């Protein structure tokens with residue numbers, strides 16, 4: 001699997017991936033770490049933000065639109081509509097803050113049930129900040145058990161050291177491509193986009209923000 005960030009209108013499949021979870025678990029950092037390979041200090045997300053990543057998997061060129069939602073409760077109602085049409089959802093928590101893990105059951109999995117319109121959507125639990133091992137408050141076994149309960153994929157990673165960051169996005173993408181209905185959606189999205197580009201003046205957008 002090879003990857004690049006930036007602009008290109010030439011791709012075979014287009015997928016939408018959404019990151020959810022409590023504030024400051026590192027959702028934006030995971031995205032930036034994956035997209036640009038760098039680690040920066042990031043301000044809290046206001047509303048919703050998205051970034052694009054181009055990947056090649058086998059002979060397919062993929063466009064991933066990765067939506068970053070605000071974890072802060074005051075933005076919750078703003079983010080609910082962004083679940084629509086997602087082929088992949090990452091439920092993120094911070095392995096050093098136990099409440100961010102318990103909120104996956106209390107809050108975030110309920111939001112997914114309520115708002116996710118795609119029954120076949122692939123979900124992944126991601127425990128972030130494993131570089132802070134001495135402060136760990138959630139064990140790997142607990143993460144695995146919850147992922148099993150939710151029927152999700154599972155990864156632990158660090159946006160800071162980039163440990164497992166590429167792997168978790170790549171594994172999620174791979175699993176999406178293994179679901180025939182999602183694969184079909186991915187190619188329909190590309191066709192729709194080509195039609196739209198023919199009808200509207202060309203605008204190139206690598207990232208954006210909605211609130």
Ligand SMILES: Nc1nc2c(ncn2[C@@H]2O[C@H](COP(=O)(O)OP(=O)(O)OP(=O)(O)O)[C@@H](O)[C@H]2O)c(=O)[nH]1
Pocket residue numbers: 021022023024025026027028029030040041042043044045046069070071072128129130131132157158159160161
């Ligand atoms: N040590 C460590 N710090 C991290 C890691 N990932 C993120 N951080 C830090 O955690 C803080 C919050 O990161 P964000 O990426 O803004 O978190 P978020 O989940 O997007 O937060 P909201 O936008 O409020 O929902 C920042 O200070 C990051 O630098 C990590 O893997 N390890």
